Amino acid sequence: xxxxxxxxxxxxxxxxxxxxxxxxxxxxxxxxxxxxxxxLPHGSYTAVMGPSGSxxxxxxxxxxxxxxxxxxxxxxxxxxxxxxSDRDRARVRGEEIGFVFQTFNLMPRLTxxxxxxxxxxxxxxxxxxxxxxxxxxxxSVGLADRTDHRPSELSGGQRQRVAIARALATDPALLLxxxxxxxxxxxxxxxxxxxxxxLRDEGHSIxxxxxxxxxxxxxxxxxxxxDGGVERIEELGNRQPEGTPTDDRTEGS
Amino acid sequence: xELGESLRMSVRTIRGHKLRSVLTTLGIVIGIAAVIxxxxxxxxxxxxxxxxxxxxxxxxxxxxxxxxxxxxxxGFGAQSVFTERDLDRLRAVEGVRAVIPVGSIPVSAVDxxxxxxxxxDVTATSPALFDGTEFAAGGPFNESRPGxxxxxxxASQFPGNLSVGEEVTVAYRNGTSVNVTVVGVLxxxxxxxxxxxxxxxxxxxxxxxxxxxxxxxxxxxxxxxRVYPQVTVIAENPGEIGGVQERxxxxxxxxxxxxxxxxxxxxxxxxxxxxxxxxxxxxxxxTQFVTGIAVISLLVxxxxxxxxxxxxxxxxxxxxxxMKAVGATNRDVLQLFLVEAxxxxxxxxxxxxxxxxxxxxxxxxxxxxxxxxAYEWFALAIAVGVLVGIFAGLxxxxxxxxxxxxxxxxxx
Numbered sequence: 001x002x003x004x005x006x007x008x009x010x011x012x013x014x015x016x017x018x019x020x021x022x023x024x025x026x027x028x029x030x031x032x033x034x035x036x037x038x039x040l041p042h043g044s045y046t047a048v049m050g051p052s053g054s055x056x057x058x059x060x061x062x063x064x065x066x067x068x069x070x071x072x073x074x075x076x077x078x079x080x081x082x083x084x085s086d087r088d089r090a091r092v093r094g095e096e097i098g099f100v101f102q103t104f105n106l107m108p109r110l111t112x113x114x115x116x117x118x119x120x121x122x123x124x125x126x127x128x129x130x131x132x133x134x135x136x137x138x139x140s141v142g143l144a145d146r147t148d149h150r151p152s153e154l155s156g157g158q159r160q161r162v163a164i165a166r167a168l169a170t171d172p173a174l175l176l177x178x179x180x181x182x183x184x185x186x187x188x189x190x191x192x193x194x195x196x197x198x199l200r201d202e203g204h205s206i207x208x209x210x211x212x213x214x215x216x217x218x219x220x221x222x223x224x225x226x227d228g229g230v231e232r233i234e235e236l237g238n239r240q241p242e243g244t245p246t247d248d249r250t251e252g253s
Numbered sequence: 254x255e256l257g258e259s260l261r262m263s264v265r266t267i268r269g270h271k272l273r274s275v276l277t278t279l280g281i282v283i284g285i286a287a288v289i290x291x292x293x294x295x296x297x298x299x300x301x302x303x304x305x306x307x308x309x310x311x312x313x314x315x316x317x318x319x320x321x322x323x324x325x326x327x328g329f330g331a332q333s334v335f336t337e338r339d340l341d342r343l344r345a346v347e348g349v350r351a352v353i354p355v356g357s358i359p360v361s362a363v364d365x366x367x368x369x370x371x372x373x374d375v376t377a378t379s380p381a382l383f384d385g386t387e388f389a390a391g392g393p394f395n396e397s398r399p400g401x402x403x404x405x406x407x408a409s410q411f412p413g414n415l416s417v418g419e420e421v422t423v424a425y426r427n428g429t430s431v432n433v434t435v436v437g438v439l440x441x442x443x444x445x446x447x448x449x450x451x452x453x454x455x456x457x458x459x460x461x462x463x464x465x466x467x468x469x470x471x472x473x474x475x476x477x478x479r480v481y482p483q484v485t486v487i488a489e490n491p492g493e494i495g496g497v498q499e500r501x502x503x504x505x506x507x508x509x510x511x512x513x514x515x516x517x518x519x520x521x522x523x524x525x526x527x528x529x530x531x532x533x534x535x536x537x538x539x540t541q542f543v544t545g546i547a548v549i550s551l552l553v554x555x556x557x558x559x560x561x562x563x564x565x566x567x568x569x570x571x572x573x574x575x576m577k578a579v580g581a582t583n584r585d586v587l588q589l590f591l592v593e594a595x596x597x598x599x600x601x602x603x604x605x606x607x608x609x610x611x612x613x614x615x616x617x618x619x620x621x622x623x624x625x626x627a628y629e630w631f632a633l634a635i636a637v638g639v640l641v642g643i644f645a646g647l648x649x650x651x652x653x654x655x656x657x658x659x660x661x662x663x664x665x
Contacts, residue, residue: 066578066658087582094580105575105662109269119579121258166579 013075014174014205015040015063020072022058022228032058033069034228040174040207045200047216048209050225056209057178059225063207064097064176065089077173094122098167102179104159106151106166112138113147116165123170130169137165141195157188164195168204175199177208181215193218254585256592263593266565267600274597277561280554281601281641282608285634287547289609290616292630295540297613297622302532304623312350312491314498314522316343316484318510321519332518334510336471337478343486346504348497350489351381354481356465363407363458364422364430370410375401375423375458376444377465381487383437386445391417391437394461400436404445407456408438423460433460472512480513486522498522551637554601555645562594562649566656573653574661583654590650591643598642602635609634 015038022033033055040046050056061067062074065081068089074081076096081089098119099105106115113134120130138147141161151159160180167175177196181189197218200206208219216222217236224231267274318332335354343352356377362369380393383402394400401421408415415421415435424430439445444457462479469480488497501522505511510520523531566573573586610626617624 061659064578066662087584090577090580090582090585093578099578101662105571105578107572107575109265118576122254122576122580122582122585124255127258170580 013039014042014044014077015207016075017059017063018073018075020059020062020069020074022055022062022067022069031228033062035072036228036230037072038223038230040205042173042205043200043203044221045196045206045219046208047219047222048207048225049211049213049216049222050231051211053227054225055228056225058228060176060178060207060209063174064099065093090122094119095170096173098170098172098175100160100163100167100175100177100180102182104151104156104163104183106159106162108151111148111150112143112154112162115151115162116169118166119169133169134165137168138162141165155188156184157191160184160192161195164192164199168199173205175204175206177206179210180208181210181212189215254581254588256588259589259592260596262589263596266593267596273561274600277557278554278597278601278604280557281551281598281638282554282605284547284551284554284641285602285605285638286609286612287550288544288637289606289630289634290612291543291547292540292627293610293613293624294616294620294622295536295543296627296630297617297625298620299533299536299540300625301622302536303529311525312488312494314486314488314494314501314524315528316486316501316505316510316520316522317482318514318518318520321517332513332515333467333469333480333482334513334520335481335484336469336509336513337480338471338474338476339505339508339510340481340484342504342508343484343501346486346497346500348489348493348500349486351379351384351487353379353381353485353487354462354479355382355483355485356462356467356479356481358423358460358465359426360423361426362424364424365411365415365419368411369424370407370456372456372458375460375464377460377462379462382445382459382485383439384487387440389438389440391435394436394459398436399461399463400434402437402439402459403435404439404441404443404457406442407458408435410456423458423464431464433464469509469513471509473509478509480509494524498524551641555641558594558597558642558645559649561597562590562646563652565593566590566649566653569653570656570661570664573656574658574664577656577658578662586656587650587654590653591646594646594650595639595642598638598640598645599635600638601642602638605638606631606634 017036017038020033020036021031024030024032036055036059048056048059058067062069063076065076065084069082072082076092079092081092084092107118110118113131116134116137117130120133135144135147138144141164143158143161143165146154146158151162154162180196181192184192193215196206196208206219208215210216219236221236222234224234316335318334333356340352340354343349354377357374358377360372360375362371363375364370380395383393389405394402401423403415415438417435417438419435420432421435422430422432444455445459465479467480468477470476471478486497486501488494505520505522508520514520576586610631613626614624
């Protein structure tokens with residue numbers, strides 16, 4: 001792949017990482033990420049696997065603009081984000097990234113629809129508009145009858161559906177899911193994974209971190225991390241992202 | 254993030270911790286209530302004192318010997334220094350209509366029939382004191398009609414009320430006594446104030462100066478003369494009171510009073526305006542002092558809010574992380590916590606203000622003062638409550654804004 005193609009990929013991909021390194025100072029330096037390059041095309045569904053300490057969380061945080069790499073660049077929907085101010089990175093998080101956490105991370109005092117509408121609060125969207133959108137999203141994840149419930153009144157699976165609806169609120173370029181079935185029983189987990197499959201079919205780009213092979217196999221490909229680097233990329237050939245040439249593949253580092 | 258949404262979320266948080274919010278704002282409530290109570294007391298006290306200086310006092314100049322400088326109010330440590338020679342000279346001053354000496358005759362009681370009313374003193378003065386004063390019966394004493402004037406309260410102390418023409422016995426403290434006829438009953442329960450208008454309530458008795466026996470040897474003439482602690486000069490024209498005051502002051506320079514006055518004291522001529530101003534200053538200073546103490550409790554209230562906000566930031570670390578993950582900027586988080594602290598302050602002020610007014614009402618009732626409300630202070634109190642909230646919330650809000658979202662999301 002030549003440079004021009006690479007630049008085009010950067011401008012069209014949901015996320016592109018180039019030579020990203022991140023080192024923490026914890027007494028002695030911990031190399032969480034070492035020269036990682038990775039492209040997530042629009043509409044792709046990627047799983048990240050690896051033992052603990054392999055850099056999964058750091059990768060997620062760097063893509064999600066919660067953390068800043070020490071070197072290398074991260075493009076989110078064509079925009080370079082590593083050099084942005086705190087304020088602008090917050091904006092990118094709000095507009096381009098949708099987080100789904102293992103522990104759901106819903107606001108305990110807000111109702112389901114208010115939780116889903118929360119990202120829109122920080123975008124300055126009118127209350128009526130954002131609550132309408134929240135109800136639509138809850139409807140689409142099958143929780144139309146739970147809009148006024150608090151998180152404590154919902155089951156684990158329902159909470160995760162609310163969290164997924166919230167992640168979709170601003171129609172982000174990428175969904176980042178960190179062990180989304182980690183706190184849910186297997187049966188419910190399967191329905192959550194079905195939901196991700198549906199989202200992928202609707203054209204959403206998804207990056208999912210898991211340590212379970214069966215979960216990872218829902219994705220188009222699995223990125224295996226080891227000691228902060230990409231060990232190998234495993235293509236599953238489930239589906240190819242629509243409108244993406246079959247040879248537009250990403251090279252590992 | 255819109256302010257309205259911050260408000261909505263803050264209200265929800267405050268409601269979510271009702272007991273804690275109440276305890277947090279208690280400091281502000283007490284502080285604001287205390288400030289308003291004391292200010293109301295001060296303002297009411299001032300109004301009460303100044304109310305004694307009626308409009309009728311506009312043409313009066315009040316002479317008194319008082320400690321030099323700013324030390325005392327009128328009548329404070331009054332020394333008897335004004336001799337009859339001084340009074341004659343004052344009467345000769347241009348623009349003076351009348352000169353009224355006021356002295357006090359030490360008595361133990363005033364008796365009539367079987368009833369004896371204990372009283373500490375009877376005022377010795379000249380008839381001009383009663384100029385403009387309404388009588389229920391009779392009138393002022395004068396040379397052709399010597400006798401005693403009493404106020405309505407004094408008259409009602411005796412069975413069947415004292416009426417003009419009846420005789421009372423004034424018992425001096427030295428054991429002797431004298432019989433006098435009642436010549437006038439005032440139409441008021443208050444006493445006649447030498448400042449014009451009326452003074453405080455209670456039985457009051459007035460005798461002509463001929464019953465007054467405090468004397469001194471006049472330094473100028475060597476004669477033995479009556480000497481008075483207070484003199485009120487009435488000007489012909491209230492409009493020229495400034496000029497009269499100046500001439501009276503000049504006349505005092507060569508008076509017996511100037512020679513009789515003790516070291517460290519001075520004889521001054523003050524108009525009502527001067528006195529009102531001086532009393533006002535004294536009351537203001539007292540009010541400020543007491544209010545200053547109350548302000549300390551506001552400070553304690555601020556510390557309370559700051560403390561609870563810091564706890565709240567810590568408790569909600571994870572929520573802060575969530576908000577940041579879904580796009581909240583540092584400024585959004587700062588705003589949210591600042592609004593919450595401000596609301597707590599406002600809440601305290603809104604509860605504290607009516608409590609303070611109630612406190613002011615109770616205190617003034619107890620002290621028998623007219624209730625005067627200082628509305629500008631209420632507005633100030635609410636503003637202070639809000640400011641205290643903002644001030645107390647600044648650091649906690651700032652520390653909330655600085656929370657690292659990665660750490661916060663991991664926080665249990």
